[in-house]
Amino acid sequence: MKTKSLWVITGLMTIALLGVFVMQLYYIREAYRLKSQLFEQQVNQALSAVAGKVQRLNAVNHITKKDFEWRIKLENQRRDRTRRLMDLDQKYKEEDRTRKYNQQKQMIDELNYQDGIIRKMYLSPTIISETDFNALANQATTPLDVDVNVGFDADLNMIGSNVRKTFRAGSAKTFDVEPQKLPDSIRYLVYSRYDGKPLRVSLASINGDMRVKFRIEDEIANRRRDNALKELQADTVRLINDGDFNVVEEAAREISQQDVPLSERVSKGMLDTLLHAELSNKNIQLNYDFWLKSVTHDSVLYRKVSSESEDILPANTFKTILFSNDVIRDPGMLYINFPDRKSVIFSNLKVTMASSASLLLVLISIFSYTLYAILKQKKISEMKTDFINNMTHEFKTPVSTIMIASEALKDPEILEDKSRISRLAGIIFDENVRLGNHIERVLSIARLEKKELKLEEEAVDMNDLISAVADSMSLQLQKKGAELSLNLTADCAVVRGDELHLSNVIYNLIDNANKYSIGLPFIKVSTRTSGKNLLIEVEDKGIGMTKEQSKRAFDQFYRVPTGNLHDVKGFGLGLNYVLDIVTQIGGSIKVHSEKDKGTVFEIIIPLN
Secondary structure (H helix, E strand, O other): OOHHHHHHHHHHHHHHHHHHHHHHHHHHHHHHHHHHHHHHHHHHHHHHHHHHHHHHHHHHHHHHHHHHHHHHHHHHHHHHHHHHHHHHHHHHHHHHHHHHHHHHHHHHHHHHHHHHHHHHHOEEEEEEOHHHHHHOOOOOOOOEEEEEEEEEOOOOOEEEEEEEEEEOOOOOOOOOOOHHHOOOEEEEEEEOOOOOOEEEEEEEOOOHHHHHHHHHHHHHHHHHHHHHHHHHHHHHOHHHHOOOOOHHHHHHHHHHHOOOOHHHHOOHHHHHHHHHHHHHHOOOOOOOEEEEEEOOOOEEEEEEOOOOOOOOOHHHEEEEEOOOOOOOOOOOEEEEEOOOHHHHHHHHOHHHHHHHHHHHHHHHHHHHHHHHHHHHHHHHHHHHHHHHHHHHHHHHHHHHHHHHHHHHHOOHHHHOOHHHHHHHHHHHHHHHHHHHHHHHHHHHHHHHHOOOOOOOOEEEEHHHHHHHHHHHOHHHHHHHOOEEEEEEOOOOOEEEEOHHHHHHHHHHHHHHHHHOOOOOOEEEEEEEEEOOEEEEEEEEOOOOOOHHHHHOOOOOOOOOOOOOOOOOOOOOOHHHHHHHHHHHOOOEEEEEEEOOOEEEEEEEEEEO
């Protein structure tokens, strides 16, 4: 991939990522704004509800008080009315008894008067019963037996009389009865003064005039009693019956006329309780400060502070008129402040912000990984190009040598010289072996990548193996004047692994130490045991590596830049091969290097 294309892709991805980031910020901002509006709406509703409840409670208190007073007044009126009714009833009972007594007296007086007249007009008047009176009318059933002897003088004047009578009187009584028990008429049995004959006389108990008089007196007394009762009832229950009194209206009128201080109309505890209840109903669980302020005097009556912070932000403060219906009196202004408003709103946006942050992190990770993969592929492509060039160069040298040696064998003069033929044949063989080793190394790396390389598992003494590799490389090391120091102090250096590939591991590390050294190389190989592991260290005083180069030392096709050294050949596969072999036998490898001071490779392999 060209650098220009890489920059274009990077730019487009950056623009897209910034666009997503801006959109997420806008979304979070809108969500915060909506949450703030919802919070403000809920708080204002809660304050309105509190103000309404305070007004209703204030009215209810006055109504309850007025109703209580009115009930006491009504109870007193009922008691007074009952007492007055009882007095009135007693009074008219007394008057009725007096009137009846007077009527009775009048009636008795009248009867006595009439009785006196009858006694003057007739002889021997006797009061009889109604039955006897009726019986006297029938001669056959009369209870009277009369024998009259009368004497007359010459002038026919009665000079003497003798009346003999036999009368079976009934159960009639005279005037000792109660007036209400008197019959309608008083019946008399009398005898005529002229001839002495018995006569029946009927006397009304009460005459018509007196009866009318008594009836009028009773009617007047009843009317007076009824009028007095009506006046008493009208006086005692007027407030109830006339429809002019209303407890609520009277309480409202009294509230509007009272000049009660604001602090007495509402208490701090009541406000706190109402605010807490209404905010809880709105699911607002926040610490809050509130204070009540007088509108007319511009002063704070009382205040509740829940936090130590003295900063009151206008954005976190809400207010409402407490008594909005009061025009004359101080309506009062209720303020409420939420110090932690923003933090709570942000906490409510935790899910939204977390999801947005997660999405951005995923996009950034994908973007970073994509750039990393592109750059890595670009480097791998460059390293593969270098690998192909190095491989071509490595293969070209033995092929060229073989070609030259083959052409030399065609020379007739050389054919006669057996020593030269033998030397050329040796060169061809050596170059073929060298070419085969190159090919085998490349194929081994390919098989390692595909997990097709099967390692033998056998006991290998690493001290002996390292000594053998060092001996085989002696000529190669002598050619560059390298000094190899072996410090094989491990008491037990037997591990399980493939002897061939382990020898290649040691060979590659010593070969790299030899190639990447300035001047006369100094290489030190040491072994020691640590617990159940064998530690192998290959140390050199070569050109060393930076930290970045050390991290990439085991990458495939990667070769450490050698500066002015142009004689270092290779494919960049050696250390990658070493890592794969050590990993497959259950070990690990570390590199410690410092630029221009050398490198130490440390191999840790489990002991057998």
